[in-house]
Amino acid sequence: MDELPIGRRVAYWRGRRKMSQQVFADRLGKSKSWVDKVERGVRRLDKFSVVYEIADVLQVDVQLLLGKDVERRPDSINCIDQVEVEEIRQALERYDQMSAFFQPAPQCPPLPEMRKAVSHAWLTFQHAKYGVLARTLPKLLRDAQAADTAHSQGEDARDAAHLLGQVYQIASSALRKLGEHELSWLAADRSIAVSQRAGDQLLAGIASYRVGSALLALGRARPSLEVNVNIANRIAPGHDMGTPERLSVYGMLLLNGAMAAARIGDSATVRDLVCGAEEAARALGGDFNHYWTCFGPTNVQLHRAAAAVELGDGRTAIETHEQIDQEGFAALLPERRAHHYLDIARGYTQIGDVEKASEMLLEGDRLAPSEIRCRPLAHEVLSDVLRRTRGTPAAPIAELAEHMGVGV
Known part of the structure; x- marks a missing residue:
């Protein structure tokens, strides 16, 4: 998602938070038209104060809106952050079995492992060690998908x-x-x-x-x-x-x-x-x-x-x-x-x-x-x-x- 314009990132996270443009606009103290123009890239977000306000309403790290790597916060050690959610999403979006029709099956750990x-x-x-689990899930998903494909x-x-x-x-x-x-x-x-x-x-x-x-x-x-x-x-x-x-x-x-x-x-x-x-x-x-x-x-x-x-x-x-x-x-x-x-x-x-x-x-x-x-x-x-x-x-x-x- 890093390559997306900031307006598209705003639209993405607004959708994830299940907010309509009107609700989002109301929480920002802006008009629905303003939000629509930002998300379509017609209006530029050139004030950091506004970007920070948007991040606060969407409950995401401002670095995500800016397309930069997010540094995991110490206070999120027992929980899950947006970076980990995206990594899990990417692992779920893989279609290794279909890829195996066109190229050799990926390497995978042995089944006992x-x-x-x-x-x-x-x-x-x-x-209930959810933070620990969230950080291991993406690799575990990829490994299990690879094993399923390799042994299909x-x-x-x-x-x-x-x-x-x-x-x-x-x-x-x-x-x-x-x-x-x-x-x-x-x-x-x-x-x-x-x-x-x-x-x-x-x-x-x-x-x-x-x-x-x-x-x-x-x-x-x-x-x-x-x-x-x-x-x-x-x-x-x-x-x-x-x-x-x-x-x-x-x-x-x-x-x-x-x-x-x-x-x-x-x-x-x-x-x-x-x-x-x-x-x-x-x-x-x-x-x-x-x-x-x-x-x-x-x-x-x-x-x-x-x-x-x-x-x-x-x-x-x-x-x-x-x-x-x-x-x-x-x-x-x-x-x-x-x-x-x-x-x-x-x-x-x-x-x-x-x-x-x-x-x-x-x-x-x-x-x-x-x-x-x-x-x-x-x-x-x-x-x-x-x-x-x-x-x-x-x-x-x-x-x-x-x-x-x-x-x-």
Whole structure:
């Protein structure tokens, strides 16, 4: 994007922030006509003060607008910056398989080495190390794509496709957390296609879960509900209740469907889907991480609380939270637990208890800082807490707000 005129860069980032020209103009104190002329290159941006103001409104580094390399800031070490987003985008936009028709397949790491790298990436995500993951994802995507292309006709074809499908899912999950929902959807959709080539129904099933999550993040709750329920019905365990892996993927699809149903206010469907997931969790007999799902009885309870929050029933969410088995909760990976604290913080704001909401945010931050400091949703919750706080906020929450750049 460096070679684009500055007006085109402004238009690009305005589109990424989902602002209309009118909204953008209003925030700048300019006319829509002025914005249109800047983006078309008819009007020059020759004042640095205006460029800085535009960068501030678009929430990007001014160097990106000027087409220069951005120096990564120390305070972004646990999060993702625009440079990393663009690197991941470029990796997702590669079409190595098509290129292989015209030239030799690219060099790639050995598959055993790739398996280790993919497992490490999953654990990095589940420990909520999003900044670390963002810096490794572009290379991991390129390596997995190259491996899939290099082994497309050999006996290792399914293994290579399986690894690429997993990497797309890791990318989708991380991008969704960080607010890059369109890219998250693209990566999840890619994973479905690759999973079919891998010949693994459950990998395709959990890829559908990622698609459903991305659709929900994009505000497309009904399509999210449909894709989760449809695929869950296709892989539903039989009378023997199936394998632990099948139970895990099936259960997570039902839980994701419940979250979509909650978003549209369908409490009856939420209840049915959570009950179905609860039955699968009982059959599973504990909390496991098959297909990187962290599925089991404890995760069902976490989703029950999260669905209550989505339905606007903060009190039920808190009651559910208080009944969660503490031993099972402590055994979950940091991302799951910190995510839950964020959900319960939202529940406490719904009943007007900003002090307890603050405690939940701080607990999540102590456990997995990136889950709180890097997620747009957490910024919204913290802003809500600060707005509702009477007088000066407590020192720990004020310090967290300062770290996150949220105005007190």
